[in-house]
Amino acid sequence: MNKNSNTYTFLYATALVVVVATALSLTATGLKSRQQKNIEIEKKQNILLSVKKALGVDTVPDRSAYIEELYRRYIVEEYLVDAGGNRKEGEAFTMNMKTQYDIIREINASGISDEKKSELRRKLSLPVFVCRNDDGDLKYIMPVYGLGLWGAIWGYISLNGDFNTVYGAIFDHKGETPGLGAEIAFPKFFNQFEEKQLFENGQFVSIRIVKGGVTAGDRHGVNAISGGTITSRGVEEMLKNCLTEYKPFFEQQKTNAKIQ
Template structure:
């Protein structure tokens, strides 16, 4: 029997509402799991910027044992009562540099939790098409790069997207972020296939990805300079740090 137009419209409306409600309920129910996965992925990125994680490693347990964290302001002062989990780097990136809250992750020795092996700092910037972000790990001298992890939202596959590859990220290991007392970061140069092993502040570029490389350079420079007061406070040893797990 042929149904009226009104019946068809009513049926479609009810079906749409029911499906919408079911999707909303499912989305809300999955939120805790999604958030847990995001947090675990971030912990993995922080740890893997310093050392290689093996397949099957308990990332959450290693993070709990090896990572201590706190938040500083642009003057290098620890923000009491503020935990890194409460800092949204995406939102902080929208603020002027001098107003940002800056998370700090200390990686402590496996054998002695009072010995700091390295520091890991979050990064955020803009590439050719969209946001880029990641972490940089510095040795306890707060100058030597131990590792980096870069990610992107939409850089060109095979070109700018290579910032997320191990081959490109390894170029930064052992480089220096400071020249004397001045932060100069590490600059990715134009062109590819050049040897910068004798230059502490330069790495080889990516063919066809000049704008992404510039975005990467800007991100590193901006964020490392934002932490400059913190670096000085740690070097002078004038500030006691209250650690928040």
């Protein structure tokens, strides 16, 4: 057969594409459940790390069993709250923080009327995870999501029962510069958040990332990463924007605690 003829070329191309497409879809379908499992385990691991659990994850032979076990033991509740701080129907674990971030970013865009803001806020479904420590203390874990220099950054921040003091935090990123912005994913950076406070005299102040070093005793600031200014600023914005939306929830919980 003439390999230069149009018919041959078209038939050849069609056959090749069909074969390749079949092979690819078979691979993708076959591996899908395993891939999703990996993503799920990673999310659980980050949630646990934000409450200082699963710290020995790198030393265990079966990571996924270890994480599943700890998650079952410590994370006692997970739910969604709306912008008013009330519980909302829905699955917290599978809630994609990116979709919430898109709404939050719109709320914080300039030139948005208050009316539009409250309309946008009605769409929010914010996940909360509750961890019970071995001594019975409850810790509340909130996911946060934002933008770094090159792409998305995200993390989990956990608060004590006073809804003010940070118990732990962990951050991760899609592709910040190694050695600079990427340092946000290391304990040296996120361990600084422990014991910091979100409120000052009842006012929400979030946590500042201070360039050039915080003064000793600053309860609302941590050191920025040298050479990672934009990523550091991204972390600060992320905490402020996301936790602002959780504020009604924090306040409601605090009032409830007082009544009890």
